[in-house]
Amino acid sequence: MKGIRQLAEHLDISIGTVSRALNGKPDVNEETRKRVLAAAEELGYVANQSGRSLRQGTTNVIGLMIESSKETIEDSDNFFLGLTSGLQSVLARHKLDLIMLPCPTDEDPYEYLKRMVARRVVDAMIISATQRVDKRIDLLSKAKIPFVSLGRSLSSGNSSWIDLDFDGVANSAVDRLVAHGHRRIAIAAPSNEINLGYIFLDGYRRALERHGIAYDPSLVIRVKTSEQGGYQAGHELLQIDNRPTAVILIYELMAIGLYRRLTEAGVIPGHDLAVIGFREEPRAKFLQPALTCFRMSLHDLGVELAETLLATMPAYSHFYPDSERNMIWPLKLIPGESDSFHLMAAE
Amino acid sequence: MKGIRQLAEHLDISIGTVSRALNGKPDVNEETRKRVLAAAEELGYVANQSGRSLRQGTTNVIGLMIESSKETIEDSDNFFLGLTSGLQSVLARHKLDLIMLPCPTDEDPYEYLKRMVARRVVDAMIISATQRVDKRIDLLSKAKIPFVSLGRSLSSGNSSWIDLDFDGVANSAVDRLVAHGHRRIAIAAPSNEINLGYIFLDGYRRALERHGIAYDPSLVIRVKTSEQGGYQAGHELLQIDNRPTAVILIYELMAIGLYRRLTEAGVIPGHDLAVIGFREEPRAKFLQPALTCFRMSLHDLGVELAETLLATMPAYSHFYPDSERNMIWPLKLIPGESDSFHLMAAE
Structure with missing residues (x-):
């Protein structure tokens, strides 16, 4: 060169x-x-921007750390790619570029992030798949790397985060099912330590209590957040004594596998079992009967994440004086046919 | 810090x-x-690895440039995420990290790459979505940045590339359809300047010639490489006078949209029209009748891309003395039911 x-x-x-x-x-x-x-x-x-950056102490690059598992790749999970357009639309205002840091499946996310921080390829970070206790947050705080996490954590402290409204989704789903006469409502929750599983489950539990329904741990089905996990959830659900009449799913693509397993067993979603999915997903649109789920804009979430991050960076914070440090991102219920039947009063 | x-x-x-x-x-x-x-x-x-890198002139980071369009995101195209595990398994041997450089939809890929090269965030690059004439190849050659392109180009010269065997796929598809009695075989090709479209179409044309079938430009349907493009292809196909009896698709997710449009019109894939898809895709597995398509391992392709790239880098080339500079990546035919009927001799 x-x-x-x-x-x-x-x-x-x-x-x-x-x-x-x-x-x-x-x-x-x-x-x-x-x-x-x-x-x-x-x-x-x-x-030689590397030299230039060293003098200025900046790289003008923002990193988005993603953790793709074998499952999410096979599911063709489009969540992170869906965020990029919104992120880039904000970063471009400031001549900042976005790069994606894919943590290998077999590597510990903390060790991975530690190495990427040492490599100094980015000025600031967006992390996701936040764990209940997440050492990455301490690492970035200590290293004084500005960051925002998609997902709150017990480790969050004063740091910036945006999280989806899992509590609101759990509440709406339970309210809707109870209004349709359901009392035995199962939930398919992630089997790992991801924090959203805890928040979702807490919301579900409190919503049940509000309706005077006792929480029954046997109705909590732990599976992988994948299409295959949904299939497994269907399988386990069919084996529960005094079978639940409704199920709430925490991950969007579970619905596809769940429908498949139910259909194999001759159980018709929306007729024999009420199903409420999580995030609306292009593929789940083809499910019959149409899945009741929740809508959000990945583009808009990307915009908000970028602005929240820039608000934590001394060079850009004055552009975003009104930015909130923490935000619960709303989702809107999209009624389908998968939970539209009413249970008889005799039940 | x-x-x-x-x-x-x-x-x-x-x-x-x-x-x-x-x-x-x-x-x-x-x-x-x-x-x-x-x-x-x-x-x-x-x-401070940035300082360390500057002294050594290296970042120990390899970039994978991806171009995600609105269509591919909505389609949840998993192609690039699918490559990462194979790439990382090789790069990890040499303590190199992979980052993904997502070119914004509204930015020219050449200008984007120029800026990323100037930022010096990577030691070497993998580029994809190669255009028929691709200025990025000259840019990287001049800047002496080692690279491999996924896709050959008229601009390739002596540079390293791996390309899928589009010619072989076109040949197998035409041979199979001709053996089943088809003579009017349409093809759905990309509407942009991506080089694979040219290679695929050349292969299709030569395969027809081999069977003594005249090339008919009215049977070449230009659409976007997306599910929606497949729907559009179905629409246009239905309007062709003396309707073709078979169609070959260049992009994997087109099949989903094509099936939908055909079904709307009461035309049954695999019965009224033979369909051969491109790459096997998890979602297309649920199509009824099962789609005849071609299988490849994204993981293995990732491994090969990484080794081909390292063979071009002075610090690593001795590890890969036998690596080919250019390679055509084979795909294996997976027979389905979508093209299994035989046309009557009377046709």
């Missing part, structure tokens, strides 16, 4: 003049500027 | 000793090393 020195030698002009021409300074005549830019293009000169 | 100077002051030890302790040099006694490491952890000391 050609550096500024080679460029100056090639043109037989001083390094200072070449530098001023490249940086658009006014004290270079137009003809010289054109010659310099043409030669830079021809010789493949690339500004 | 704490630097080495602050760490040395805190411990009241010389910077040199702290540095030797952190870098695992043997001339530091065990107790001092432990004190230094404990303090580094406690104070959030992070090695």
